[in-house]
């Protein structure tokens with residue numbers, strides 16, 4: 001990153017999911033020469049998914065990583081500079097804002113687009129954390145193939161749980177969905193797809209109490225949420241969490257207005273935040289729709305908002321001396 005140290009950019013984009021890369025595309029086409037720091041998960045959450053069937057323009061569906069490569073290449077084609085790197089700090093006290101990359105390189109940004117996305121939630125129990133990466137995971141796409149001909153459980157009752165359970169049947173001998181209530185919140189079509197699959201079972205009104213094992217998962221203990229009764233499933237070798245996501249907005253804590261779950265609050269129908277020149281888009285500010293296509297839409301909005309805001313700043317700097325009196 002030495003080549004950019006100390007340089008001022010019109011637009012710095014933090015995050016490279018559909019929101020960040022669409023913002024980069026629009027900003028690049030507006031000749032704003034944006035720079036994108038791709039974050040800890042370049043391409044965002046879609047790089048951990050398989051087929052994307054609901055993004056318009058791909059009638060046969062597309063693999064998530066392939067789609068994000070397409071997004072990146074399209075932004076690059078118009079001059080967006082996309083780099084592996086994480087925005088580790090931003091000094092919002094004066095403009096241009098000082099942006100720190102990977103805790104070492106400092107650059108300056110006239111405008112910032114926050115598109116840092118969201119990440120999987122964890123239950124937070126001790127054995128889950130201890131066994132992360134040893135059979136406990138929040139990414140079926142990444143880790144499903146390790147559980148060929150083995151039994152796994154999926155925790156959750158939303159669309160992600162249905163999708164992950166269905167996907168895991170490609171590998172696992174049996175998939176049990178463990179849900180804390182007696183009905184799913186997932187869409188009817190996703191529920192049906194999962195429930196119709198002969199390899200999928202459901203255990204209702206239950207949560208994960210403990211993951212057994214040391215170096216690898218060797219069973220789980222479930223707890224009934226109604227009776228408190230504990231049941232051990234000895235054959236389970238993989239635990240997949242699918243209990244929702246939290247926004248990656250720690251970077252903006254105490255500066256940008258957020259709701260109580262940490263989603264950045266934007267003004268009205270715009271992507272303006274409470275800080276001038278800072279715009280938010282994608283899953284970092286949207287807890288309702290959270291789709292690739294809506295993230296891309298708000299990324300486009302953020303670039304247009306930033307472009308207009310930058311033009312307004314230039315106009316106000318160019319006020320002729322006469323009228324400034």
Ligand code: NAP
Pocket residue numbers: 054123155156157158159160161163180181184185207242243244245288289290
């Ligand atoms: P979600 O809809 O928020 O569902 C989370 C599930 O996890 C809920 O069933 C919830 O239970 C359960 N849960 C949450 N915290 C828990 C805890 N501490 N212990 C046990 N269970 C817990 O999240 P999601 O499934 O990730 O979906 C997020 C959004 O993405 C949704 O809008 C969804 O439609 C969308 N999505 C779409 C697709 C698709 O269309 N292909 C695929 C995946 C996701 P309760 O129901 O009891 O609250």
